[in-house]
Amino acid sequence: MSKASNKKVYRLPAHSLAKISLYKRYLSIYLSVLANTPFKIIYLLDLFAGEGRDIDGNACSSIAAVEALKNHYDTANVVCKKVKLFFNDYGNSVIEKDLKKIDRVERFAKELALPSHYETTYSNENFENIIGKVINRLNKLDSLEKALCFFDPWGYKYSKPQVLKDLMANGKTELLLFMPMCFIHRFAAKALKDEDYAAGQHIEQFITELYENEFPEIQTQVSFIKGIQKQFKKYLQVEYVDVLFIEKERNQYFALYFFSNSKRGFQKMLEAKWSIDEKDGRSFSVNKNQFTQDLFANVDHEDYSFLLYERLKEKKSMSNQEIFDFGLDNNHLPKHSKKVLDELKREGKIKVLNVDGSNASGYYLEDKHHKHIAIKII
Ligand SMILES: C[S@@+](CC[C@H](N)C(=O)[O-])C[C@H]1O[C@@H](n2cnc3c(N)ncnc32)[C@H](O)[C@@H]1O
Numbered sequence: 001m002s003k004a005s006n007k008k009v010y011r012l013p014a015h016s017l018a019k020i021s022l023y024k025r026y027l028s029i030y031l032s033v034l035a036n037t038p039f040k041i042i043y044l045l046d047l048f049a050g051e052g053r054d055i056d057g058n059a060c061s062s063i064a065a066v067e068a069l070k071n072h073y074d075t076a077n078v079v080c081k082k083v084k085l086f087f088n089d090y091g092n093s094v095i096e097k098d099l100k101k102i103d104r105v106e107r108f109a110k111e112l113a114l115p116s117h118y119e120t121t122y123s124n125e126n127f128e129n130i131i132g133k134v135i136n137r138l139n140k141l142d143s144l145e146k147a148l149c150f151f152d153p154w155g156y157k158y159s160k161p162q163v164l165k166d167l168m169a170n171g172k173t174e175l176l177l178f179m180p181m182c183f184i185h186r187f188a189a190k191a192l193k194d195e196d197y198a199a200g201q202h203i204e205q206f207i208t209e210l211y212e213n214e215f216p217e218i219q220t221q222v223s224f225i226k227g228i229q230k231q232f233k234k235y236l237q238v239e240y241v242d243v244l245f246i247e248k249e250r251n252q253y254f255a256l257y258f259f260s261n262s263k264r265g266f267q268k269m270l271e272a273k274w275s276i277d278e279k280d281g282r283s284f285s286v287n288k289n290q291f292t293q294d295l296f297a298n299v300d301h302e303d304y305s306f307l308l309y310e311r312l313k314e315k316k317s318m319s320n321q322e323i324f325d326f327g328l329d330n331n332h333l334p335k336h337s338k339k340v341l342d343e344l345k346r347e348g349k350i351k352v353l354n355v356d357g358s359n360a361s362g363y364y365l366e367d368k369h370h371k372h373i374a375i376k377i378i
Contacts, residue, residue: 010095012054015248019178020064022244022256023150025272026176027068030148033268035078042083043147044069045134047127048154049087051095052105059108061152062087066109069118085109085120088130100124127158134167141172152178156206165236168259175259182252185224188216210235225255232257240266242331244273263328263367270333286343304332305340312350317376320364327365334365341375351376 012020027044034042050060059067065085073079087109093099102124109120123130138147149167153159159177167173184203191200191207207216210231217227225243233241239261246254260266286305307330312318318326327337341363344350352360353374360373 010055012056012058012060015246015254017058018246019152019254019256020059020061022246022276023061023176024059024064024068025276026258026269027065027148028072029268029272030174030265031069031072031080031083032076032078033265034146035072035076035080038144039080039146040082040144041146042080043086043138043141043145044083045086045088045147045149046152047088047130047134047149048152048158049089049102049105050152051093051101052108055095060105061150062089062105063108063112065150066112066114066120070112070114073115073118081117083118085118086123086134087120088123088125088127090124090126127153131158131163135163135169138167138173139170141170143172145172147173148176149173150176150178155180155202156184157202160206161210161232161235164232164259168236168238168261171261174262174265175257177257177259179228179255179257181225181228181255182221182248185218185221188224189218221251221253225253228255229257232259239263240328242266242270242273244276267328267333267367270328270331274333274336286339304330304336305343308337308340309344309349312344312375312377317374320369320371320373320375321367323363323375324365324367324369334363337365338363349378351378 031042044065046062046065049062052063053059069083069085087102087105089101089105091101093101093104096104102122106120106122114120134149138149141147151159151164156179159179164175164177168175184206187200187203188207191204210228212235216231217223222245225245229241229243232238236259238259240259240263242258244256244258246256248254258266258269260269304327308323308326311326315322323337323341324334327334341350341352345352352363353376354360355372355374362373363375364371364373
């Protein structure tokens with residue numbers, strides 16, 4: 001391990017603390033959603049568990065998960081009955097030289113004294129030896145078991161698209177993948193053009209496999225990250241993929257991808273994400289310019305108001321269920337669709353009708369809402 005990376009392991013930098021706090025937030029929501037479902041056993045896996053705590057005592061991902069679980073147990077009205085944590089890291093500690101990182105994780109986890117029905121297993125195997133066993137085990141999950149895997153290998157060497165696909169193939173695993181996209185983006189163009197560029201070999205393999213030999217969009221880091229998100233969805237054949245940007249410095253991003261096949265789980269995760277964004281001042285707003293044809297030249301075509309309006313124009317009429325699903329597919333919540341629909345209604349571009357053709361008083365944007373309405377383009 002290089003000196004530079006040692007330094008990072010000693011003291012978690014701001015973007016790592018941000019990543020860990022997002023993960024913790026995701027986890028607490030995940031646990032409270034699952035506590036209210038029939039699932040009997042929840043597995044939480046962290047295959048690159050780290051040092052447990054840095055020299056300032058800040059929790060790494062593994063101990064953050066234990067803290068989230070403890071907090072869930074101590075505060076939630078309904079708690080998950082059985083949770084099995086699995087931590088793996090093969091590294092030697094750079095803080096306590098005679099220990100393995102996983103020994104520190106074990107010590108810090110024990111200090112938090114989880115209740116006995118929350119079991120923890122520790123392992124110090126090389127990822128390459130353990131991943132096959134993990135996938136086999138996940139493939140055996142029964143219908144009342146669910147798993148969340150946190151994947152933070154620092155880089156792309158171990159985040160091979162096929163491995164991620166195999167991890168999710170059972171349909172019962174959710175995955176959070178952290179990727180330092182600013183580095184990947186910087187090397188991607190070079191690696192794809194220059195076959196002799198040895199350092200770029202893993203990046204090239206990653207991109208070639210994910211894009212199935214098509215060329216990625218690498219114009220900006222943001223478009224690259226969003227392009228990877230779309231490609232993940234296609235390649236992994238997973239229902240939902242979301243991405244959260246962590247800005248390291250100006251226009252330099254890390255990304256936390258979330259993959260899920262559960263509609264309800266995904267909706268809850270989006271709520272968590274948007275609540276973070278709204279707190280940070282990046283709240284959703286309707287781009288009214290997008291409803292006016294002649295301004296389309298200036299439009300960011302990724303904008304949700306544009307996408308929803310385009311879909312409505314294409315279909316002429318959409319049900320409340322279709323609008324709800326369209327929102328989730330495009331990583332937006334019912335409240336965002338409502339804002340867009342309110343604006344379109346105000347501008348006289350849509351009408352909202354009950355099944356008998358009378359005007360409806362609301363949009364009823366919930367999954368499987370008993371009331372059916374139609375939103376029609378005028
Ligand atoms: C980016 S750090 C992740 C740290 C942790 N998630 C955190 O929040 O601090 C990557 C970790 O993966 C471990 N690691 C790297 N390659 C590994 C491998 N092949 N098998 C097992 N662990 C590995 C390193 O020891 C390091 O602790």
